[in-house]
Structure formats: structure tokens, C-alpha cells
Amino acid sequence: MEKTARAGLERVTRPRLYEQLVEQILAYIESAQLKPGDLLPAERDLAERLGVSRATLAQALVALEVLGVIDVQHGTGAVLARRPSVASVIKGLREHRSRLPEIVEARSTLEGKLAALAAVRRTDADLKAIDNALDVMAGEISDGDRGAQGDELFHQAITAAAHSPVLAQLMAFIAEMILETRTESLGQPGRPEQSLASHRKIAEAIRGQDADGAAKAMLAHIELVSDVELLR
Amino acid sequence: MEKTARAGLERVTRPRLYEQLVEQILAYIESAQLKPGDLLPAERDLAERLGVSRATLAQALVALEVLGVIDVQHGTGAVLARRPSVASVIKGLREHRSRLPEIVEARSTLEGKLAALAAVRRTDADLKAIDNALDVMAGEISDGDRGAQGDELFHQAITAAAHSPVLAQLMAFIAEMILETRTESLGQPGRPEQSLASHRKIAEAIRGQDADGAAKAMLAHIELVSDVELLR
């Protein structure tokens, strides 16, 4: 993921060398038609070819390992993981990070389920967190703000209330992409108020432990939010 | 993710130092009650405390950055990302990677959606790949095998047929955990045949472009597969 301009929360930092290396190695894998199980060139060799030190290359390899693209074996070398698809998918995501429809698709799938689970599993503390998020957003809006922070808090609270670590992790995975959608969507005139209203609907369904209603309300909300997005 | 013993396909490698460091730093973050935005100790400092070189620590920091736990800023330091939850979630996943119910939950959410999308978007080539997977599995079973490979192929084909890179990436993310479930489940007597039968149902729904039917069939399939799993 590139450094996104998260409403100024993150500074633009010069891209690190290892990030470029990851790109280059990914490109190399593709161009060389390497298949799962194949070996990457030796570190010393690769470092020289790419014009970097071994230490830096090692960082890039760690990144690729964490991403699940390769598996580095002592004494043997870096072997491609069985799923080369991951590499191309990641690459694809980087390139056109604006595949909004797909992101919305993934988001509604996950958040719909999360809302349903939250309705069933929410504790009183979860409910309190959700209400708090609503208050924050309402406060932001009445201050003339877009309510982006309250919006994020709300979705976080729902995710937490679902008590499903695995799904939560998947949400975290696409959270970055969603952030872009969020801030832009809330920039539409009248949108923050609409968004807050649909949040309230979701919250009420969860309060009433209505799983189906919560899921439907969440789906409607996401549709509303992403709708105008696509018309840009 | 620890090195899983994937049917001997992966050798046991000595744990790399940076992996241990990631764990230690994660633990430190928790124990020190660091909140999002807080700074980690300086690299030179941290390296000394952990008894490793800066180069190695740098690798651990790269890993943490890729995992989305921290954001390293030149001249400032490593700041905790906005979602410290990710850290605990990842840690939790490592510890009890056997939270089967949650994995099944995530899997059915994703694969249900994928099956529905596949029914709508599948091309003839996708259909061919799905049929091929069925053939492979049938062949394996008649050879007395458990059909694990055909099973995996089938689910990959469905994922591909959905034509949703983002959802596909999320599936890849939990694929490793699912693998464990898969092989164990197919070890049950009579299970491969049942599994193949429900695969056929899913395939037919997709062939007939019946999104709802495909999703339902997939959900039923996953329930079947994970059912006995939980009784162990």
C-alpha cells in the first residue's frame, strides 16, 4: 500500500528502498515466469543486480515473506510460495487502488456479517462504545465538521462488538482502502447527516439484537455511502 | 504464522531472529500500554535492549510495518499505527490458531459471497476450471485418496470465477488456516464422497447462474465440512 494522505494524519515520507525492491522483485518474478517452488537468485547476486546492499535486500525479502510471496530457507535460498496469485493480486491492488466497486463489494460482505454478529453478541459495553461513536459523530457534524472520525469510530465499534478476531483482521486488511472512500464520501453535501441517520438505524437493530435487520441496515448504509462515490 | 507442517511440503527451518523480535516488540507494546501515535524506543536503543544488531532490528521493523502495526518515519521514529487492535489480533491468532469456529465463520462469510458472485460472473473458462477440479477430486477419491488437492482446486476455481481481486486476497489471507481444517476434515470416513457431492451442487448452481442457490449450497457445504471438525 502506498502512503496515503490520511487527512494529514500521516506524513508523506520518502519511499523506502526496500519498498521499491519489493516492486522490482515482484516484477522480476513475473517477467521471469517463475512458478511456485522456483528459487530466486542468491542474495549476493540479487543485491548486486539491484544495486543495493545485502542488508537492504534482506529487508525486502522479509517484506515479501510476510506478504506470503516467498519462503526463505537457510542454505537453500528464497523459494516462491505455492500461491503466486498473491503476488499478482498485491501488485494489482497497488496499481489501480481505485477499484472502488470491488472494495465496496468486500466491505459490504464483511461488514454485513459483522453487523449481524454484533447484534447477537454485543455486550452492554459494546453498545456503549457504539453510542459513544454516534455522539462523537453528531458532535463533529454540529461543529460543521464532516464527522469522519465518528464514522470510523462507529465502524470500529461494530467490528469489536462482533467478537470475531478473524473477521476483524480481514477488516483491518481493507481498512486502509475504505478510509479513502470514507473521507471522500463524507465530503458530499448533506452526506454526513444521512450517514449518521443510517448509523442510528444500524445501532438500533444491534441494540434490539435483530441480526437480520442489522445486516440489512448495514448493507443499505454502505450502498448509500458508496453510491455517489461511483458517480464521480 | 508459524511454519506449518503442510504434509511435509515445507521444511522445518530454524526460526529467524526477526520473527522472535516481532513477538517481543508486540509484547512490549502491550506491556508498556502504548497507544496509537506513540513512539517506539529509538532503533539503537531498542537494538541494544533486545541484544541484537540494528540491521536485524530493521528487519523486524519492516515486518511490523508490513503487518500494519507501526509506521516508521525517517528522522522521527517508529510510531504505532492507528489500530493497535491489529497487534493484539495478530498476536491472538498466533497463539490459538485453532479457533476453528471463528475461522469457519470468516470462511463461510467470504466463500458464500464468492459463490454468489461466481454464479453471476463466471465465464465458460471459469466453468471449465470448476469442472476440472471436480474431475480431479473424483479421480483422487477413486484412487483411495482423500481428494484434498481437488478440494483445494475447486475452492480456488470458485474464487477465481468470482472475479473479485479484493475478496480473493482476503481468501488468500485465511487460506492457510483453512488448509488445516480441510485436510483434517477429509480424513473422516465417507467424508470425501459427501464433500464431492456438495461440490457438485455448488457447481450446478453456478452453471445455472443461480446466485442465491450457489451461496446457500456453499454455506451448507462449509457447515458439513466443519461440523465434524468441532466434535473432535
Place this chain on the structure above:
DNA sequence: ACTGGCTCACTGGACTAGCCTCTTAGAGAG
């Protein structure tokens, strides 16, 4: 002919020392 053990070249793992760039707080000039 086969088996076991040995060696050696090659691969990654890790460390050290050093220098560069960037950020920022604070001293000093206005």
C-alpha cells in the same frame, strides 16, 4: 554395487562500524 561418512562450495543469518539524510527542539538574532 551399494552404503556410509566426509568435504567443500554455496546459500542465507547476523553483526559491526561508519556515514548519509531527515526532523525537530532550542539557542540566538532581530
Place this chain on the structure above:
DNA sequence: CTCTCTAAGAGGCTAGTCCAGTGAGCCAGT
């Protein structure tokens, strides 16, 4: 009081060195 500039300290990266697995090939012993 404000602005500017500097120096301390942060991370970025390199080069060189040594350690530790891996595996092919040789060579003896059976």
C-alpha cells in the same frame, strides 16, 4: 515576541566479516 539557523538525534543504507545450514560429489568400507 518571532523568526532563523544549528546541532543533536532519529532512521536509511552500505560494506565488510564471520557464522551456520545445505547438498552435491568423492571415497572408503562393506
